Amino acid sequence: MTVSVRQPFEKVVEQHGGTVLRVCRVLLGVHDAQDAWSETFLAAMRAYPGLPDDANAEAWLVTIAHRKAIDVLRARSRQPAPVEAVPDAPTGLGVPGAGDADLWQAVRSLPDRQRQAVAYHYVAGLPYAEIARIIGGTTDAARRAAADGIKNLRKNYPGAALKGAPA
């Protein structure tokens, strides 16, 4: 029998903080991503001592981020959102050096499931079976959602340097 070492939570943040931030950005845009990141890691820290030893920490974190992002979107749809009413204009909210307003517009216009599948497969690198578990439906449906999402991104954002294979 091996004695498993539950590593300090700081290591989890160090190893997965960047990926979770990028996932939240795809799900919610630059604006709300940071709040979702904070909510995700606080909830994860609360639950961490009970996480099964053989659990995949990244899939676990993405699952929490998925729920937190849905909470954020629901909260946003319940309240009048004056920010949403303002026509898109260049702001300081973009990510300097990465993407641009057009890309975020393209990501935002994806159907939820496509955006989620793109985030979880292409950004977090999760297998489709895992993604199906998070968003519901079959593995094939998750694969199709990701493929359709990428196709739509290319169509709506021709300038996208969408290249390279997921790690």
Add this chain to the structure above:
Amino acid sequence: MTVSPNSVSPDYFASPADADTLARLRDKLGLAAEAEGLLDIAYTTVDSPVGALLLAATPKGLIRVAYDIEDHDRVLDALSQLVSPRVLRAPRRLDAAARELGEYFSGHRQVFDLPLDLSLSRGFRQLVQRHLPQIGYGQTLTYGQVAELVGNPKAVRAVGTACATNPLPVVVPCHRVLRADGTIGGYVGGPGAKATLLRLEAA
């Protein structure tokens, strides 16, 4: 450049500003975790004349001071196993300890006034560690004298073990315990560190 139809770089949604953003978010997480009562162990590292020291505290008090040669990652792994895996680098809880250590190393402090969490030691070892602060700054005792001090004059070897396993070196002054022949004896931070502390206190 050819674009493969089914792949996209995961870095595409990254940003050069991510490192700053993440550093800020991690600081915020430390504060939120503290506020929510989730920060079971906060830690930081400080520089000192005896090398980088790891400082770790529970809500009860300082639980661990560790030398570089003890391997800080291993020390944190052990804390994660023994106390709780809810461990974050969160310097604020260690502010007082860091300040007092700075004062000590600059010769401006002789007694530490910090809440301590002695839960890493039990029984006789903890008893010995509770008594060690009675050895004043610049003073030394032998292992045998400490055994007498704790009311168990035959337990010289056990006193040696208690000193060697002191989870709070420097703050709990096991460096002030020497061999009966006057030689310096072992030390968790290495004999060089022990000599440095004794020289500092003799100045």
